[in-house]
Amino acid sequence: MTQVIEALxxxxxxLLQSPSGTGKTLSLLCACFGWINKRREEYKNSQxxxxxxxxxxxxxxxxxxxINQVVEELSKTCYEPIKSILGSKTNLxxxxxxLKDENVSSINEGxxxxxLKQTCTYYSEYKKSNI
Ligand code: SF4
Numbered sequence: 444m445t446q447v448i449e450a451l452x453x454x455x456x457x458l459l460q461s462p463s464g465t466g467k468t469l470s471l472l473c474a475c476f477g478w479i480n481k482r483r484e485e486y487k488n489s490q491x492x493x494x495x496x497x498x499x500x501x502x503x504x505x506x507x508x509x510i511n512q513v514v515e516e517l518s519k520t521c522y523e524p525i526k527s528i529l530g531s532k533t534n535l536x537x538x539x540x541x542l543k544d545e546n547v548s549s550i551n552e553g554x555x556x557x558x559l560k561q562t563c564t565y566y567s568e569y570k571k572s573n574i
Pocket of ligand 1: 532535536537538541553554555557558563565566
């Protein structure tokens with residue numbers, strides 16, 4: 444954690460290494476959230492506060508289950524960040540007609556067809572919402 448804080452203080456990149464199962468991800472996230480919270484407190488009511496309000500942490504994992512694991516572990520800490528999870532259609536699609544296809548390329552093709560034909564109600568609702 445010391446190296447993470449040091450890198451954040453100096454605005455540097457850090458290449459850190461630790462064996463599997465030692466809690467790297469959670470340690471890194473907690474160090475970052477703690478650092479951001481401290482900065483927000485230090486710069487409270489100042490123009491620089493906006494800088495720290497916009498801080499984002501982007502975490503990329505190899506598998507979707509790793510993201511779920513991180514979210515679950517994070518919920519046990521005192522930090523409650525706003526989370527946005529991005530994943531592939533195979534993980535996040537909710538259209539049952541498309542999900543009946545069993546392989547990734549069929550799901551991608553099914554999604555493409557549903558969007559073109561405007562038959563995916565989820566996609567239509569999303570488009571209407573102007574998000
Ligand atoms: S647009 Fe529809 S079909 Fe495509 S991923 Fe989203 S829910 Fe599934």
